[in-house]
Amino acid sequence: MLLAVHSVFLDPYLGAAFYSAVAGAIQICENTGGGMRGWQNCLTSWLNLDETPMKLLVVEDDTTTSTYIARGLREEGHAVDVVADGRDGLVQATTGQYDVLILDRMLPELDGLTLLKTLRGAGNATPVLLLTAMGAVEDRIDGLNAGADDYLVKPFAFGELSARVNALARRPQALEQETTLRAGDLTMDLISRRVTRAGQDIDLLPREFALLEHLLRRKGRVQTRTMLLEAVWDISFDPMTNVVETHISRLRAKVDRPFDSELIQTVRGAGYRIDA
Amino acid sequence: MKARLAGLWRSMPLRLALLLVLLFTIVSLLSLAASYAVTQRSFEQAIRADLAQDMAGFRAAPGASALARLVEAESRETDPNRLILSYIGPNGRIYGNGAIARDNEGYHIVSIGAARAQYDGVYLTLTDTLYGGLLTIARSRAEITALREVFINILLVSLLPTVLIALSGGLILARRSKRHVEVIRGTLDRLTTGDLTARVAPGARWSDDLLRIGEAVNQMARAQETSVAALRQVSLDIAHDLKTPIQRVSVHLDDLDRAEATGEDRVEPLARARAELDGIAAIFQSLLQLAQVEQGDARAHFAPVDLTALCRTMIELYEPAAGEQGKRLICTLPETPAHVTGDRALLGQMIANLIENALRHSGDAEALDISLDQTADQVTLNVADGGPGIPAADRDKVLQRLYRLDRSRGTPGHGLGLALVDGVVKLHRARLELIDNAPGLRVVVTFER
Numbered sequence: 001m002l003l004a005v006h007s008v009f010l011d012p013y014l015g016a017a018f019y020s021a022v023a024g025a026i027q028i029c030e031n032t033g034g035g036m037r038g039w040q041n042c043l044t045s046w047l048n049l050d051e052t053p054m055k056l057l058v059v060e061d062d063t064t065t066s067t068y069i070a071r072g073l074r075e076e077g078h079a080v081d082v083v084a085d086g087r088d089g090l091v092q093a094t095t096g097q098y099d100v101l102i103l104d105r106m107l108p109e110l111d112g113l114t115l116l117k118t119l120r121g122a123g124n125a126t127p128v129l130l131l132t133a134m135g136a137v138e139d140r141i142d143g144l145n146a147g148a149d150d151y152l153v154k155p156f157a158f159g160e161l162s163a164r165v166n167a168l169a170r171r172p173q174a175l176e177q178e179t180t181l182r183a184g185d186l187t188m189d190l191i192s193r194r195v196t197r198a199g200q201d202i203d204l205l206p207r208e209f210a211l212l213e214h215l216l217r218r219k220g221r222v223q224t225r226t227m228l229l230e231a232v233w234d235i236s237f238d239p240m241t242n243v244v245e246t247h248i249s250r251l252r253a254k255v256d257r258p259f260d261s262e263l264i265q266t267v268r269g270a271g272y273r274i275d276a
Numbered sequence: 277m278k279a280r281l282a283g284l285w286r287s288m289p290l291r292l293a294l295l296l297v298l299l300f301t302i303v304s305l306l307s308l309a310a311s312y313a314v315t316q317r318s319f320e321q322a323i324r325a326d327l328a329q330d331m332a333g334f335r336a337a338p339g340a341s342a343l344a345r346l347v348e349a350e351s352r353e354t355d356p357n358r359l360i361l362s363y364i365g366p367n368g369r370i371y372g373n374g375a376i377a378r379d380n381e382g383y384h385i386v387s388i389g390a391a392r393a394q395y396d397g398v399y400l401t402l403t404d405t406l407y408g409g410l411l412t413i414a415r416s417r418a419e420i421t422a423l424r425e426v427f428i429n430i431l432l433v434s435l436l437p438t439v440l441i442a443l444s445g446g447l448i449l450a451r452r453s454k455r456h457v458e459v460i461r462g463t464l465d466r467l468t469t470g471d472l473t474a475r476v477a478p479g480a481r482w483s484d485d486l487l488r489i490g491e492a493v494n495q496m497a498r499a500q501e502t503s504v505a506a507l508r509q510v511s512l513d514i515a516h517d518l519k520t521p522i523q524r525v526s527v528h529l530d531d532l533d534r535a536e537a538t539g540e541d542r543v544e545p546l547a548r549a550r551a552e553l554d555g556i557a558a559i560f561q562s563l564l565q566l567a568q569v570e571q572g573d574a575r576a577h578f579a580p581v582d583l584t585a586l587c588r589t590m591i592e593l594y595e596p597a598a599g600e601q602g603k604r605l606i607c608t609l610p611e612t613p614a615h616v617t618g619d620r621a622l623l624g625q626m627i628a629n630l631i632e633n634a635l636r637h638s639g640d641a642e643a644l645d646i647s648l649d650q651t652a653d654q655v656t657l658n659v660a661d662g663g664p665g666i667p668a669a670d671r672d673k674v675l676q677r678l679y680r681l682d683r684s685r686g687t688p689g690h691g692l693g694l695a696l697v698d699g700v701v702k703l704h705r706a707r708l709e710l711i712d713n714a715p716g717l718r719v720v721v722t723f724e725r
Contacts, residue, residue, distance in 0.1 A: 134564060134568075139568075141577065153561065155553070155557050207592055233589055233592075233593055234589070235589075235593070235621075235624055235628075236621050237621060237624070237625045237628070238558070238561070239593070239594075239628050239632065240558070240632055240693075241594065241597045241632055241635065242597065243593050243594055243596070243597045246596035246597040246599075246600055247593075247596055249596075250596050
């Protein structure tokens, strides 16, 4: 995670995206009226990332799948364009200014990987989520090498897609150079590695700490089981056993159960989230 | 007929036979020519010696008239076809049974008398002046000419039949081997068109090399038949293993239909159908992954992987889930990193599958042992449970796709976990052993470094 934060400042593209996002935020805030109060409101709404509408392009030849994806994403408030073949996809992706591209790997006219390579070759750095029916390590590596930012194997649940698209939007994930993460009455001190809730110390194992930190850093965003497996354990396969659930329930036993309210929310059919 | 002959001509045995015949003919001709030349020379030398001796005899005559009488007497008894004696006396008279004549074409030997008939044949001649006259002795080379005929006869009698016999033998052999090759080709044709039961049936008189090729073809056909049968079995198993959950999805959809009509709860059948579909997708995912692992492409980006750290991560990942099932993961890991060359994701999945397998099939046994040992040249991973184990006879089968012990039918899993473990082990050229843990199963994976 620290790496990800650093890369925001090191990677030229990410850096540019970060600054343009900040500039955008400032502009929104100016429009909503000045003053300290307005700034804070503005920052909160800006950080509540799930509610920020995005412009998305879906390149998928199976209409059932593309309709399903587009409908779901529109319901979340995003603007979605759909094209059914690779050539149109390339034209659309080059001309339209999209926040995220959702790209099927096998497409008529021009396959997904070639489209992606052409796009990257032309200097277009729009975040891309690659959809594929394959899913072995090899394909994953091929996809990521071609310039994909994330990779989702069919069949997938919509919740998984939505969570990944939101994660890909590459807006800064809160101003987290700070050493303390907060959610409700819970505080996580990243330096002393102390976690307290309502003034009580909570004793966490290292991996539980990492899990909670990951969720806290992405307040308001759904994190799916596979996203957690990738981020916290660096595992890219899907275990048969419900290992993530048991880890979450152990974390809840320490973080939520002794207290009045639940911080860690279960999002049906998708994953977990700590509300902002 | 023409095409058949052309086919034969291109066949190996005939070409070999022709080549041998040609070689044999050349060698025979050379040796015959050499011995002919040697014999001819020695014959000629003998004739020359005879001529010199004859000349010496005549030279012993005391005078010209005595010599003339001697020549006359001798020539009466000799056959001019063999030996010609001719003495031109000082007086110009010719004695003997022949004379030397000369014309544009050279010297000839002719008979004495008005006829002057020319004698056929070639003669070797010796001439000397004796007592004012000229004595000529000529011996016929007929024997040498006869010798040539003898040699030509030898050639005809011995070489020609040999060549003919060799040629026809070559033809017969060529046709026979063509028949044998035809048998192999026919078998290959049948194999190509899909009849995998086709086999080469070698005859009793097949040559060793053709027998070996035939055996190799049969071996290939057997291997192919086995793998196709295995593939067919796998397809059937997949169809069977997928039809059952698809049937259940269909049932849940029916329930959903009915729930809509009667106003019952729809969440439950929906969740069940979704879970079944997830299961189907998981089977497909595992099958795809297994196929790709077996293809071996992942070797291209193998890198050093620390198995100690990877085991620790996996154990830590599964520890709460194990605890929930009332099991304990007891691990013995080395203090130091244990590096092997491989694919981290696949090795991680291998360890996860072994742990899941042990969790699922350990029965009432509480403790699962996971240990990692390393020596200078190998790293050994042990995953052991105290459950019912696997009967010795079934230990190879559990590595096959979709194979499940009958008593495991009720437990979750789809019979692909150990198959993938086997695939990953083979990909890493490591060794997989399933050992009786008495009680339970001990899986040992040994990586050579």
